Amino acid sequence: MHTELCDRFGIQYPIFVFTPSEKVAAAVSRAGGMGVLGCVRFNDPDDLEAVLQWMDQNTDGKPYGVDVVMPAKVPTEGTAVDIDKLVPQTHRDFVAKTLADLGVPPLPDDAARSQGTLGWLHSIARSHVEVALRHPIKLIANALGSPPKDVIDEAHAAGVPVAALAGSAKHAQRHADNGVDIVIAQGHEAGGHTGEIGSMVLWPEIVDAVSDRAAVLAAGGIGTGRQVAAALALGAQGVWMGSAFLTAEEYDLGVRSGEGPSVIQQALLGATSADTVRRRIYSGKPARLLKSRWTDAWDAEGAPEPLPMPLQNVLVSEAHQRMSASADPTTVAMPVGQIVGRMNEIRPVADIIAELVSGFEAATRKLDTIRDS
Amino acid sequence: MHTELCDRFGIQYPIFVFTPSEKVAAAVSRAGGMGVLGCVRFNDPDDLEAVLQWMDQNTDGKPYGVDVVMPAKVPTEGTAVDIDKLVPQTHRDFVAKTLADLGVPPLPDDAARSQGTLGWLHSIARSHVEVALRHPIKLIANALGSPPKDVIDEAHAAGVPVAALAGSAKHAQRHADNGVDIVIAQGHEAGGHTGEIGSMVLWPEIVDAVSDRAAVLAAGGIGTGRQVAAALALGAQGVWMGSAFLTAEEYDLGVRSGEGPSVIQQALLGATSADTVRRRIYSGKPARLLKSRWTDAWDAEGAPEPLPMPLQNVLVSEAHQRMSASADPTTVAMPVGQIVGRMNEIRPVADIIAELVSGFEAATRKLDTIRDS
Numbered sequence: 001m002h003t004e005l006c007d008r009f010g011i012q013y014p015i016f017v018f019t020p021s022e023k024v025a026a027a028v029s030r031a032g033g034m035g036v037l038g039c040v041r042f043n044d045p046d047d048l049e050a051v052l053q054w055m056d057q058n059t060d061g062k063p064y065g066v067d068v069v070m071p072a073k074v075p076t077e078g079t080a081v082d083i084d085k086l087v088p089q090t091h092r093d094f095v096a097k098t099l100a101d102l103g104v105p106p107l108p109d110d111a112a113r114s115q116g117t118l119g120w121l122h123s124i125a126r127s128h129v130e131v132a133l134r135h136p137i138k139l140i141a142n143a144l145g146s147p148p149k150d151v152i153d154e155a156h157a158a159g160v161p162v163a164a165l166a167g168s169a170k171h172a173q174r175h176a177d178n179g180v181d182i183v184i185a186q187g188h189e190a191g192g193h194t195g196e197i198g199s200m201v202l203w204p205e206i207v208d209a210v211s212d213r214a215a216v217l218a219a220g221g222i223g224t225g226r227q228v229a230a231a232l233a234l235g236a237q238g239v240w241m242g243s244a245f246l247t248a249e250e251y252d253l254g255v256r257s258g259e260g261p262s263v264i265q266q267a268l269l270g271a272t273s274a275d276t277v278r279r280r281i282y283s284g285k286p287a288r289l290l291k292s293r294w295t296d297a298w299d300a301e302g303a304p305e306p307l308p309m310p311l312q313n314v315l316v317s318e319a320h321q322r323m324s325a326s327a328d329p330t331t332v333a334m335p336v337g338q339i340v341g342r343m344n345e346i347r348p349v350a351d352i353i354a355e356l357v358s359g360f361e362a363a364t365r366k367l368d369t370i371r372d373s
Numbered sequence: 374m375h376t377e378l379c380d381r382f383g384i385q386y387p388i389f390v391f392t393p394s395e396k397v398a399a400a401v402s403r404a405g406g407m408g409v410l411g412c413v414r415f416n417d418p419d420d421l422e423a424v425l426q427w428m429d430q431n432t433d434g435k436p437y438g439v440d441v442v443m444p445a446k447v448p449t450e451g452t453a454v455d456i457d458k459l460v461p462q463t464h465r466d467f468v469a470k471t472l473a474d475l476g477v478p479p480l481p482d483d484a485a486r487s488q489g490t491l492g493w494l495h496s497i498a499r500s501h502v503e504v505a506l507r508h509p510i511k512l513i514a515n516a517l518g519s520p521p522k523d524v525i526d527e528a529h530a531a532g533v534p535v536a537a538l539a540g541s542a543k544h545a546q547r548h549a550d551n552g553v554d555i556v557i558a559q560g561h562e563a564g565g566h567t568g569e570i571g572s573m574v575l576w577p578e579i580v581d582a583v584s585d586r587a588a589v590l591a592a593g594g595i596g597t598g599r600q601v602a603a604a605l606a607l608g609a610q611g612v613w614m615g616s617a618f619l620t621a622e623e624y625d626l627g628v629r630s631g632e633g634p635s636v637i638q639q640a641l642l643g644a645t646s647a648d649t650v651r652r653r654i655y656s657g658k659p660a661r662l663l664k665s666r667w668t669d670a671w672d673a674e675g676a677p678e679p680l681p682m683p684l685q686n687v688l689v690s691e692a693h694q695r696m697s698a699s700a701d702p703t704t705v706a707m708p709v710g711q712i713v714g715r716m717n718e719i720r721p722v723a724d725i726i727a728e729l730v731s732g733f734e735a736a737t738r739k740l741d742t743i744r745d746s
Contacts, residue, residue, distance in 0.1 A: 002746045168647060169714075188561060189571035198562035199573040200594030200603065201646050201711040221573030230573065230603035232743055233736040273574050274541055338574040341542075363606040364740040370605055371737045373375045 001228070001360050003237045005215055008161075009034060009063050009138055014238030015228070015356060016163075016217055018067050018141070022051050022058075023250040027349035029062040036065040036141055039128040048128055052135045065139030065163075066132040070125035071309075072146045072178070087307065087315050094304050095319050098297045102331045104322050126151070133158050139182070143193060145171060146178040153179075163217070167195025167202070169209040176213040183210055184240045187220030191243045191337035193287045194220065194278060200234075207235035223339035225359015229367070232360075239356075243337040249348045257327045261346050267292070267329035273341030281316065282333060284309030290334040294323060374601070374733050376610045378588055381534075382407060382436050382511055387611025388601070388729060389590055391440050391514070395424050395431075396623040400722035402435040409438040409514055412501040421501055425508045438512030438536075439505040443498035444682075445519045445551070460680065460688050467677050468692050471670045475704050477695050499524070506531050512555075516566060518544060519551040526552075536590070540568025540575070542582040549586040556583055557613045560593030564616045564710035566660045567593065567651060573607075580608035596712035598732015602740070605733075612729075616710040622721045630700045634719055640665070640702035646714030654689065655706060657682030663707040667696060 005014045012032030019025050025035030037055065042048040055064055129140060129151055140147075140155050141163040155162050156179070163182035166172040172183045185206035187199025197205075199220040207216045218231035219240035231239050245251065247265055254262040261269060267290060275291045281298045282289055284307055289295055297303060306312045320333045378387045385405030392398050398408030410428065415421040428437055502513060502524055513520075513528050514536040520528075528535050529552070536555035539545040545556045558579040560572025570578075572593040580589045591604035592613035604612050618624065620638055627635040634642060644663060651661045654671045657680055662668055670676060679685045693706045 001743060003743055169645075187571060187573065189574050197646050197711055198560060198571040198594055200560065200571070200600060201562050201714065204597065204599055205646060205714060221571055224577065226577055226607050227573060229606040229740060233602040233606055233740055234599050272542075273570050273578060338570055341574065341578060361744055364737070364744045367602060367606055367737045367740060370374060370376055371734055 001232075001357055003232070005238045008215075011063060013353065013357060014217075015353065016065075016139075016238060016240045017245050018240065018242040019245050019248075019251070021248075021251050021253050022055055023252050024245050024248050024349055025064055026055055026058040027248070027250045028245070028353065029059045029064045031350045031353040032062075033353055034063055034065060034139065035059070036067050036139060038067045039125075039132070040067075040069045040143075042128065043124065045124075045127040045131050048131045049134075052132065052137075056135060063138035065141060066128065066137055067141040067143060068125045068128045068132075068147070069143045070122060070129075070147045070151065071144050072148060083311070083314055086311055091304050091307060091315050095315060098294070099319055099322060102293050102297065102328075104319075104326050104328070104331055107318070107322055107325060129154070133160065139163055141165075141182075141184065146175045146180055149178060165193070165219070166206060167193075168197060169202075169205045172206040172210045172214075172216075176210040180214060182215045182217060184217045184219050185236065186240075187218075188278075189288075189338040190220030191276070191288050191340075192335040193283070193285050194337075195286075199231075203231060203234045203236055211235065211237075220337060221339055223342045225356045225361070226363045227339075228356050228360045229363035233367075243339050244343060244352060245349065246334075246336065247343045247346055248352060249346050254324060255327055263327050263329050264324075264332055264334055265346065267332050267334065268336060268340055268343050269345070270329070271336075271340045271343075273338045276336060276338055276340060280306035280312065282313070282335060284312035287335055288337055290332060290336045290340065292333070293331045294319075294333050374605075374730055376605070378611045381588075384436060386726065386730060387590075388726060389438075389512075389611060389613045390618050391613065391615040392618050392621075392624070394621075394624050394626050395428055396625050397618050397621050397722055398437055399428055399431040400621070400623045401618070401726065402432045402437045404723045404726040405435075406726055407436055407438060407512065408432070409440050409512060411440045412498075412505070413440075413442045413516075415501065416497065418497075418500040418504050421504045422507075425505065425510075429508060436511035438514060439501065439510055440514040440516060441498045441501045441505075441520070442516045443495060443502075443520045443524065444517050445521060456684070456687055459684055461677075464677050464680060464688050468688060471667070472692055472695060475666050475670065475701075477692075477699050477701070477704055480691070480695055480698060502527070506533065512536055514538075514555075514557065519548045519553055522551060538566070538592070539579060540566075541570060542575075542578045545579040545583045545587075545589075549583045553587060555588045555590060557590045557592050558609065559613075560591075561651075562661075562711045563593030564649070564661050564713075565708040566656070566658050567710075568659070572604075576604060576607045576609055584608065584610075593710060594712055596715045598729045598734070599736045600712075601729050601733045602736035606740075616712050617716060617725060618722065619707075619709065620716045620719055621725060622719050627697060628700055636700050636702050637697075637705055637707055638719065640705050640707065641709060641713055641716050642718070643702070644709075644713045644716075646711045649709060649711055649713060653679035653685065655686070655708060657685035660708055661710055663705060663709045663713065665705045665707070666703050667692075667706050 003014045015033035017028040020038040025037040028035035161181035164175045164180045165184045217240040218236035223244040254264040256262045278288045376387045388406035390401040393411040398410040401408035534554035537548045537553045538557045560575045590613040591609035596617040627637040629635045648664045
């Protein structure tokens with residue numbers, strides 16, 4: 001499975017994996033793909049620095065990248081305290097009552113309370129870029145589309161290509177105009193921020209719109225080698241995956257109640273492809289999440305409209321912390337794509353990658369038979 | 374492009390095309406695919422009889438099928454007058470005011486007013502099956518899933534396989550349990566009735582769930598040969614298309630203002646993949662439609678909730694007639710999938726089929742290179 005991106009990045013397979021876990025990211029890179037570490041959870045740049053040092057020591061010199069969350073337009077932002085004041089009390093009351101109704105325990109008094117995931121703030125995302133560029137990263141991806149022009153220039157000056165997510169051909173063209181090197185065409189099926197247009201329609205549309213200027217990675221609905229074959233048949237030069245690696249054996253985030261999978265992994269293992277919802281409740285922009293008693297509460301009559309980004313994340317951040325710290329798989333706030341229906345066992349990263357490659361080969365041989373018979 | 378379905382149906386390509394136009398259906402069959410004529414518009418069985426006689430004379434002995442709209446459970450139904458009484462006056466008032474606001478002219482006094490598209494009623498759909506089975510049809514497809522058991526048995530007794538649309542693996546399994554021969558896996562991208570799960574995830578899920586018992590056709594988002602390759606890579610044995618043939622040169626339904634494409638075709642040619650909405654306003658069940666001033670009106674504040682099937686279609690049927698009879702491409706009620714973004718020119722059916730075949734071949738050769746290099 002070899003495309004132009006393999007030569008460009010020095011990787012064996014054109015498989016790019018976004019993950020918040022450095023253990024998973026490193027394992028992907030070691031297995032011949034490109035691990036891309038999500039930075040949004042690092043409120044303190046020093047924590048990111050420490051994790052990237054770990055990455056440098058654990059990737060056997062294989063390439064890896066980072067993923068930041070940075071809007072193209074710099075929003076007005078103040079201190080965390082100022083932003084806090086913009087969250088209406090009625091919304092706070094709804095969240096407090098919902099958590100009580102769902103039986104989610106408060107944080108222990110001594111737990112570090114984050115005041116929102118500050119990674120959503122522009123200044124913090126910039127610090128992520130600064131820290132990352134001190135390491136031998138091979139890619140900076142931005143979950144919110146084009147980063148600001150000066151960030152793209154800074155990455156290019158350091159010889160690092162920039163990738164940006166797009167949910168429409170129009171967005172993709174704008175990214176290419178801004179100098180983005182790789183467009184990640186993210187279909188409706190995807191976990192996290194996602195648009196209305198399904199992968200089957202979106203991917204070839206974006207390929208046709210920008211492939212003379214930017215490489216295209218297919219995202220949204222990929223978990224098996226057959227889907228990799230479909231993505232490459234539709235003209236993508238590689239795939240961008242996330243959800244399917246949340247049930248990797250190496251995925252070490254989240255609470256574990258005893259041996260075996262973590263609480264969040266238990267929730268994922270039991271879900272079908274129909275058990276996701278696409279809502280603004282996670283960040284203020286539409287994002288696909290695992291359906292849970294938490295998402296149900298926001299769908300119930302009388303629930304408030306979610307706030308705009310970044311206020312919604314400030315509103316729900318402590319709720320996310322509380323749910324993450326509890327051991328109840330029915331009450332989670334977890335971005336995941338519809339491919340969750342196929343995430344039915346815990347597997348090592350190397351096994352997942354091996355199936356992607358062998359499944360791709362089997363699918364293409366079957367197509368040959370259909371074509372040649 | 375040869376799969377087991379080609380031998381089973383005596384067709385050259387495993388390309389099944391649903392269309393309300395007999396001109397298009399016959400052209401598809403003549404071009405080596407399987408034309409499947411939509412019957413729901415025929416309120417009078419004699420009209421269907423006449424059209425099928427035309428099909429018999431214009432398909433050069435090539436196989437064709439029919440598509441009916443029949444719920445598995447026989448609903449309570451009375452005369453059209455009884456059903457009419459169940460439609461609330463507030464809903465009628467909303468429709469009347471909306472049409473006036475949009476400037477849609479009334480029907481001429483002498484126009485035949487249909488009292489709803491009666492094809493949605495079970496008794497009418499049964500008459501469609503009866504009429505069709507007097508012709509050499511090779512397939513009966515049902516847009517609403519499994520038909521009732523006795524209809525399946527009747528078709529099988531006549532040697533005619535039965536196909537049913539499914540939007541989830543659970544539905545697909547139920548269809549196979551009921552004796553359905555071919556499951557049409559219809560992803561979120563599709564026009565008309567469609568579920569939440571995107572094609573990229575849904576197709577392989579349904580393939581894995583039923584392919585030991587039923588063949589699977591992929592539907593939702595297919596308009597080019599690359600997408601056919603993706604569908605077959607994902608394990609489908611063929612494709613089911615609809616939208617992409619609405620802009621066929623042979624498509625002769627709808628008002629034409631002078632030379633060139635019809636009003637509805639003009640609306641389709643100008644739309645992007647973002648210009649559809651999935652709403653209950655067409656039939657009472659979620660269906661993807663071209664975004665228009667009509668769909669906008671139902672999205673506006675103060676618009677009523679759509680009625681359940683079949684009442685919603687009874688409510689809006691005359692409105693559909695009035696919009697169809699007018700020459701305004703901005704005011705239409707037209708089911709179409711997200712592939713509409715690629716429907717940018719009027720082409721003969723034979724050209725569309727030829728691209729599907731050549732595009733499939735090109736995509737598979739590209740995959741070979743990616744695999745073997």
